[in-house]
Each structure stands twice: as structure tokens, then as C-alpha cells.
Amino acid sequence: MDSVLQFNSPGLETPGFEPPSRWLMLAEARAVYEAGAALALWPLLQMTPRGDGHAVLVLPGLGAGDRSTELMRRFLRSRGYDAQGWGLGQNLGPRAGVEARMLRKLKSLHAARGKVSLVGWSLGGVYARMMASLQPDMVRGVVTLGTPFTGSPRATRAWHIYEKVSGQPAEDSARRQLVTPTPPVPTTSIFSRTDGVVSWRCSVEQPGAAAENIEVLASHLGLGAHPAVFYALADRLAQPQDAWRPFDRSRIGAWVFPDPARAQ
Numbered sequence: 001m002d003s004v005l006q007f008n009s010p011g012l013e014t015p016g017f018e019p020p021s022r023w024l025m026l027a028e029a030r031a032v033y034e035a036g037a038a039l040a041l042w043p044l045l046q047m048t049p050r051g052d053g054h055a056v057l058v059l060p061g062l063g064a065g066d067r068s069t070e071l072m073r074r075f076l077r078s079r080g081y082d083a084q085g086w087g088l089g090q091n092l093g094p095r096a097g098v099e100a101r102m103l104r105k106l107k108s109l110h111a112a113r114g115k116v117s118l119v120g121w122s123l124g125g126v127y128a129r130m131m132a133s134l135q136p137d138m139v140r141g142v143v144t145l146g147t148p149f150t151g152s153p154r155a156t157r158a159w160h161i162y163e164k165v166s167g168q169p170a171e172d173s174a175r176r177q178l179v180t181p182t183p184p185v186p187t188t189s190i191f192s193r194t195d196g197v198v199s200w201r202c203s204v205e206q207p208g209a210a211a212e213n214i215e216v217l218a219s220h221l222g223l224g225a226h227p228a229v230f231y232a233l234a235d236r237l238a239q240p241q242d243a244w245r246p247f248d249r250s251r252i253g254a255w256v257f258p259d260p261a262r263a264q
Helices: 022-040 068-076 097-115 123-133 159-167 225-239
Strands: 055-059 082-085 114-122 141-143 189-190 210-213
Touching: 022 068, 022 189, 022 225, 055 068, 055 097, 055 123, 068 082, 068 114, 068 225, 082 097, 097 123, 114 123, 114 210, 123 141, 123 189, 189 225
Parallel strands: 055 082, 055 114, 114 141, 141 189, 189 210
Antiparallel strands: none
16 A cells, blocks of 8 residues: 555546635635634633544644644543544655554554544545545544545645655546545545635535535634634534434534535
8 A cells, every 4th residue: 555645537627626726825824813713712612512532543634744733632632532643743645654554553543442533634634534445444433624535636736745745646546446435434524615725626525324514614724723623523523423413503603614515
């Protein structure tokens, strides 16, 4: 398993799958304020559901490491979870041994704590979907944040960076069957139509019996430290095992969680 985890075949660069505009990319600077909002709302976020203590493996995005997910993991620990970083340093793509080491970490957590929830940010969500497809008996559920799992890799502002740091091509149609189909576990895709890095259409899951989309108003770089994302994570992870239900966005309102199925 030493090939690239990005996927999709050539020919998918259609008008519906273009990279975000330059204006949205420039607006990524608002991520600083989104993290500040999470800190300001921390006391209210402590009113979200508590979990049952199961392990949650949090996977960072391209070019990032565990420091980027520290606030998220701190929040999850405050809700009672055993939130773990991936422990593999900076995410430079699936270089030699990376996938095998992730799977070993999953197997170790499963042996110690039972089924593991996977939370992946951007490229980390690609890893999460891959692991859930390969080891569904070890995975309790998957939540991805701004993850491009459909459409073309070139519908992101990061594909050329990915190729440079990983040394591998973004296109890999042979691997897409591990990532593009909905994993055989409860799956939630959290995305933003104002994502300045990944075309939001590349993060839209096909809703199903245990699959859904949650839309938030956030930057791509702010998804891992956004109060609405934290609320949704707490709600999703607190569900009893084998008793999955769709997210009820009406509790908060469309001004925080817009209808992800509205007209495009």
C-alpha cells in the first residue's frame, strides 16, 4: 500500500468541479477568527453531549501535523473521548510506510479500546475513508472535514502542492474504489461552500441509510477549529454504537447549519 491516496480519473474537470475562486482562497485568513470564536464559545460548547470514552483518531490535512488538530482533540477530550493524534509528524502524503503505520495505529487502538471513530481533516479524511473501507470491523464511524473524495483532484488549490511534497501524481484511478464510495460504516461529511482550498462539490456525500452531509459556514483552514464543527462532532460521536441517526440541524438553525441539499 505505497501508492497515492488521492484518486479520480482524468476527464472529471467539468464546470461543476472547478477550484475555489481566488477571493475564497484569500478569505481563508478568517480561520484565525474562527478559532477565536471556538475559544470564546468554549463554555457553551461544554454543553454539547458527552461521549462514552471510546477512542477517536484525528488525522491532519496536507502539510499539517498533530499541532493543527490540538484544539479539536482538546475539545473531544473535554467531551470524554480518548482523542488521539496520528503521531506521524507532518502530513506529506502517503509516502513509503505511512499507510501501514496508520493501519497499525488503528489496530492498536482497536485492540485496547474497541471500535475507533475516525475524524479526518482534508487529506486526513481521505486516509480515514480508506481505513474504514479496509478495516470496517475496527471503525465505529467516519467524520471528514472538507475532504475531497469525489470529482477531480485538480478541483482543489492544493493538488500541485500535494504532488510536490509527496512526489506522486494527484490522479490515481486505481485507488478511488477505496475512497470515493461511501465507507461501510456511519459516515458524515462536513463541508463549506465558502471553502477556499477544496471545491465543496468534491466533499458532498451521497446520503444514505448511514451517510450524510453537514454544511457549515467556514474556511477550509478553519474547519478544524470552528465552533459549529465542534458542535457537530460532539453530536455525531455521542451517538450510541449501532444506533446511528441523521444530524438534526433544526436544533441550532440554518444560520449555523444551512441545508446541504439546497439548490446548487
